[in-house]
Amino acid sequence: MSYFKNILCYFIFLTLIFSSCGKFETLNTNPNEPTSVTADVVLPGAIRQSVNASVDASYLVGNIAAQINGKTLRLEVDSYVWNAFPTYWAAWYESLSNVKTLENIAIANDNEVLEGVAITLRAWIFQNLTNAYGNIPYSEATAGADLNFTPAYDAQSFIYTDLLSELERAEGLLTSDNGDILGDILLDGEAVQWQKFANSLRLRLLMSAGDKIDNVAGQFAEIFNSGNYISSNADNVALTYTGSAPNEFPVVPLKIGDFDAVAFSKTARDILTSFDDPRLMRYARPDNDDYSTYSAALFTGDVNGTGVCDSLTGSRIGSQYYNYPDFVSADDLGLPMAQGIIMTYAEVELTLAEAAANGWIDSDIETHYKAGIAASMEYHQVDLTPFDWTDFEDFYNNSGVAYDEVTDIWQQKWIALFFHGLEPYFEVRRWYALSGNSFDGIPFLDAACGNGNNDMLPLRFLYPGEEQSLNAENYQAAVNAIGGSNSQNAAMWIVE
Numbered sequence: 170m171s172y173f174k175n176i177l178c179y180f181i182f183l184t185l186i187f188s189s190c191g192k193f194e195t196l197n198t199n200p201n202e203p204t205s206v207t208a209d210v211v212l213p214g215a216i217r218q219s220v221n222a223s224v225d226a227s228y229l230v231g232n233i234a235a236q237i238n239g240k241t242l243r244l245e246v247d248s249y250v251w252n253a254f255p256t257y258w259a260a261w262y263e264s265l266s267n268v269k270t271l272e273n274i275a276i277a278n279d280n281e282v283l284e285g286v287a288i289t290l291r292a293w294i295f296q297n298l299t300n301a302y303g304n305i306p307y308s309e310a311t312a313g314a315d316l317n318f319t320p321a322y323d324a325q326s327f328i329y330t331d332l333l334s335e336l337e338r339a340e341g342l343l344t345s346d347n348g349d350i351l352g353d354i355l356l357d358g359e360a361v362q363w364q365k366f367a368n369s370l371r372l373r374l375l376m377s378a379g380d381k382i383d384n385v386a387g388q389f390a391e392i393f394n395s396g397n398y399i400s401s402n403a404d405n406v407a408l409t410y411t412g413s414a415p416n417e418f419p420v421v422p423l424k425i426g427d428f429d430a431v432a433f434s435k436t437a438r439d440i441l442t443s444f445d446d447p448r449l450m451r452y453a454r455p456d457n458d459d460y461s462t463y464s465a466a467l468f469t470g471d472v473n474g475t476g477v478c479d480s481l482t483g484s485r486i487g488s489q490y491y492n493y494p495d496f497v498s499a500d501d502l503g504l505p506m507a508q509g510i511i512m513t514y515a516e517v518e519l520t521l522a523e524a525a526a527n528g529w530i531d532s533d534i535e536t537h538y539k540a541g542i543a544a545s546m547e548y549h550q551v552d553l554t555p556f557d558w559t560d561f562e563d564f565y566n567n568s569g570v571a572y573d574e575v576t577d578i579w580q581q582k583w584i585a586l587f588f589h590g591l592e593p594y595f596e597v598r599r600w601y602a603l604s605g606n607s608f609d610g611i612p613f614l615d616a617a618c619g620n621g622n623n624d625m626l627p628l629r630f631l632y633p634g635e636e637q638s639l640n641a642e643n644y645q646a647a648v649n650a651i652g653g654s655n656s657q658n659a660a661m662w663i664v665e
Contacts, residue, residue, distance in 0.1 A: 206270070206274075207274065207351075208271060208274045208275065208278075208280070208283055208350075208351055208352060209351035209352030210352065211267055211270050211271045211274065211352070212271055212283075212286070212350070212351070212352040212353060212354075213352045213353075213354045214267055215264055215267035215268050215271055215290060216290070216353075216354055216355045216408065217354065217408070217415065217416070218260060218263065218264045218267065219260070219261060219264035219268075219290070219293075219294050220355070220408045220509035220511065221260075221419045221509065222256070222257055222260035222261055222264070223297065223509065223510075223511065223590035223591070224418070224419045224420070224509045224510075224588070224590070225256070225257075225419050225420075226254070226257050226297075226590055226591050227510075227588050227589065227590045227591065227593070228419070228420055228431060228588070229246065229431070230246055230254060230591060230594065231588075231589070231590055231591040231592065231593045231594045231595075232431075232587065232588065232593055233246045233247055233431070233434075233473070234246055234593070234594040234597070234626075234627075235583065235586070235593030235594050235596070235597045236434050236436040236437065236473045236597075236614060236617065237433075237434055237436075237437045237452075237583070237584075237586075237587055237593055238431050238432065238433060238434050238437070238471075238486060239431070239432055239433070239434040239435070239470075239471030239472065239473045239481075239483060240430060240431060240432075240471070240473075240481075241429065241430055241431070241432050241471060241481040241482065241483070242430040242481075243430065244474070244475055244476065244481075247473045247474050247475070247617050247620075248474055248475050248617065248619065248620050248621050248622075249616075249617060249620040249621055249622035249625070249626065249627050249657075250620075250621040250622065251627050251630065251631065251657045252630075252631055253630055253631040253632060253633040253634065254301070254630050255633040255634070255635070257297075257301065257630075258298070258302070258630075258633050259633075261294050261297060261298050262298075262306075262310065264294055265291060265294055265295075265310060265311050266311055268287050268290050268291045268294065268311075269287075269291075269311040271283070271286075271287045271290075272284060272287035272288070272291070275287055275348070278348070279347055279348070280347060280348030280349070281342045281345035281347040281348050282342065282343055282345055282347065282348040282349060282350055282360050283348050283349070283350055284339075284342050284348075285338075285339040285340070285341075285342030285343035285345070285360070285363060285364075285367070286339075286343070286350055286353070286363050288335050288336070288338065288339035288342070288367075289336065289339045289343075289363055289366055289367045289370065291335075292332045292335055292336050292339070292367070292370060293366075293370055293511060295307060295310075295328065295332060296332060296370065296373070296374060297590065297591060299325050299328045299329070299661075300377065300591065300595050300663070301591060301629065301630045302629060302630050302632060302661075303325055303629050303647075303651060303659070303661035303662070304322045304323060304324055304325050304328075304647045304650055304651070304661070305322055305323070305325075305328070305647075306320035306321065306322055306323070306640075306643070307322075307323035307327075307328050307331070308320075308321070308323050309321050318639075318640075319639070319640045319642070319643055320640070320643065321643050321646075322643050322644075322646060322647040322650075324650070324662065325661055325662040325663060326381070326662045329374060329377075329378050329381075329382065329662075329663070330382075332374060333371055333374055333375070333382070333388070336367045336368070336370055336371045336374075337367075337371070339363075339367045340364050340367045340368060340397075343360045343361075343363050343364045343367065344360070344364065350363070354408065354409075354416075355406065355407075355408055355511075356406065362404060362406075364397055365397060365398050365399050365400070365404050366399070366406045366511075366512065368392050368395065368397050368398040369398045369399045369406075369512055369517050370512065371388075371392055372389060372392055372393075372398060372517065372520055372521075372524075373512070373516075373520065375388055375389045375392075376389075376520050376523065376524065376599075377595065377599060377663055378663050379663075381662065381663065385529065386527070386528065386529040386530075389524055389529045389530060390529060390530050390531075393521065393524070393530045393532070394530075398517060399512060399513070399514050399517045400514065400517075401514055401544075402513070402514050402544055402547055402548050404514060405508075405510070405512070405513045405514055405548065406510075406511040406512045406513075407508035407509060407510045407511060407512075407513065408508055408509035408511075409505075409508050410506060410507075410508065410509065412506060417506075418490065418506050418507050418508075418509070419509075420490060420491060421491060421492070421506070423491070425493070428485075428491050429485065431486060432470075432471040432481075432482065432483030432484060432485060432486070433452060433453035433468070433469075433470055433471065433483045433484040433485070433486055434470050434471050434472075434473055434483065435469075435470030435471060435472050435473075435479070435483065436470070436473065436613075436614065437452065437453075437470065437584070438453065438468050438469070438470035438483070438484070439470065440580070440584070440613055441584070442468070443569065444568040444569055444570050445463065445556045445557075445558070445564075445568055446556075446564075446568065446570075446584070447546065447551035447552060447553050447555070447556045447558065447564070448545065448546060448549055448551055448584065448587075449468060450463075450466065450487075450551070450552065450555065451487050451489070451504075451549040451550070451551055452486065452487050452549075452587055453468055453483075453484040453485070453486060453487060454484055454485045454486065454487055454488055454496070454497075455467055455468060455484065456468065456469055456484055456485075458496050458497050460497060460502065460552075460555065461555065462555045463555045463556045463557070466555070468484045469482060469483050469484050470483045470484065471483030472618050473617040473618060474617040474618030474619040474620055475618065475619035475620070475621075476619070477618065477619040478618035478619060479618070487499075487507075488501070488502055488504065489502075489504045489505065489506055489507045490506075490507050490588075492506075503550075504550060507588065510588055510589050510590065511589075511590065512589070513544065513545075513548060513585070513589070514541075514544040514548070515541045515542075515544035515545035515548060515585040516541075516582065516585060516586060516589065516592070517541075518537045518538075518540040518541035518544055519537070519538065519541035519578055519581060519582040519585060520582075521537040521541075522534050522535075522537035522538040522541060522572075522578045523575065523578050523579075523582075525537060526575045526578065534572065534578075535572040538572045538577070538578055538581065539565060539572070541578075541581060541582070541585060542565065542570060542581050542585070543561050543565075544585075545581075545584070545585035546561065546564075576610075576611070576612055576613075579596075579600050579611065579613075580612075580613045582596060583596065583597065583613065583614075597611070597614065597626070598626060598628060598664060599663075599664065601626045601664075602628075602660075602663075602664035606625070606626075608624070608626070622657070622658070625658060627657035627658065628657065628658055628659065628660050628661065628664055629657060629659060629661055630657070631655050631656075631657060632644060632647065632648070632655050637655075
């Protein structure tokens with residue numbers, strides 16, 4: 170009898186426990202916190218975080234490593250004494266987690282168009298990461314939900330091949346009638362614009378890797394012949410900021426002293442001045458804030474490097490990048506605040522010009538070259554009047570920029586890539602590699618003055634220290650793949 174009493178007591182005890190647990194869960198459920206999210210919530214955050222990281226990377230690394238801008242304080246980038254830049258590694262991988270969530274939502278809802286968006290955005294983020302670091306976690310990068318917290322590193326050659334394949338798949342999904350794009354703060358929910366972005370990104374990847382890609386000319390020509398890529402400034406892939414947090418241009422909240430730590434470079438000032446190029450007044454702010462005439466405006470340039478060659482001063486960068494009290498603002502000039510640029514028509518046209526010069530496409534080199542310069546000027550809303558040019562044709566024919574050789578394309582692309590994320594550095598590094606790992610083949614650039622890397626351009630960012638401690642085995646395999654040292658001078662696949 171006592172046995173049955175014990176059983177009865179046991180069941181009463183379990184009933185009370187489960188009843189209490191149910192009440193506990195009810196009491197601890199926040200009715201204001203959703204248990205699932207929708208695409209229109211996830212997509213804006215994924216776009217904003219990844220683009221903001223790109224703008225910050227351009228401001229502090231991309232423009233400076235390419236010598237378009239220079240630093241007046243904290244000169245490690247100028248001086249080629251680099252580190253892991255872990256902020257960008259962390260921000261882009263965190264963005265990828267949001268993109269993975271977006272992709273899962275798209276697949277669960279049979280939203281093929283949204284899936285294409287997720288794939289395209291993911292490809293752009295991975296392009297930044299692999300171009301910066303080399304071999305990186307890729308296939309297993311967003312496998313945390315599967316409890317894989319030590320992802321393997323994939324070879325850059327595989328990553329490039331897969332990105333090209335994924336972007337082609339994305340373009341097909343983006344032509345589907347299934348689904349829509351809600352919450353798109355980048356391209357306003359237009360699937361056609363995302364198609365053009367996907368194909369233009371393929372053109373960029375093919376140019377970056379060059380002959381290391383099988384049938385690179387055939388692949389490039391196929392996209393070119395389709396005509397479905399960025400073909401006007403209306404197609405630009407750039408985030409428009411609203412001017413208030415969290416949607417304001419990332420450098421706007423900086424203190425004046427921090428903003429002034431970046432200045433226009435002497436290299437860029439001298440080249441733009443030699444052409445009387447009106448983009449000078451957009452990229453840099455006259456020291457005397459006089460925009461009336463070119464002759465009245467005073468521009469100075471910061472010498473990239475340690476400061477042993479010249480003083481660390483230069484004109485502040487343009488009015489649309491920061492609003493100084495009591496100085497001419499972007500509004501005074503009729504300009505909007507700067508956008509977060511991913512890719513522009515100018516870049517695509519200058520890429521097509523180089524592809525034509527390489528013989529990859531049957532098209533006129535100078536037509537694309539000229540269109541690229543015009544697109545850059547149109548995008549930056551230049552004022553030709555202070556420079557005494559009657560129109561763009563006058564500038565092109567009489568300034569000295571008219572096309573003569575391939576390095577002219579490089580130079581104009583270098584100028585046009587201002588604030589295009591890390592692309593200015595990636596392109597300078599590509600030209601440096603094509604020139605036999607030397608600045609001698611880049612007529613408009615030299616190694617930064619007084620640099621700490623024996624006049625060699627760093628070829629990559631270092632892997633973050635956290636990878637060594639938290640993902641040691643895979644980190645070591647990645648380091649072994651580049652010669653056994655986590656060195657800024659180790660050549661990744663695209664520049665070997």
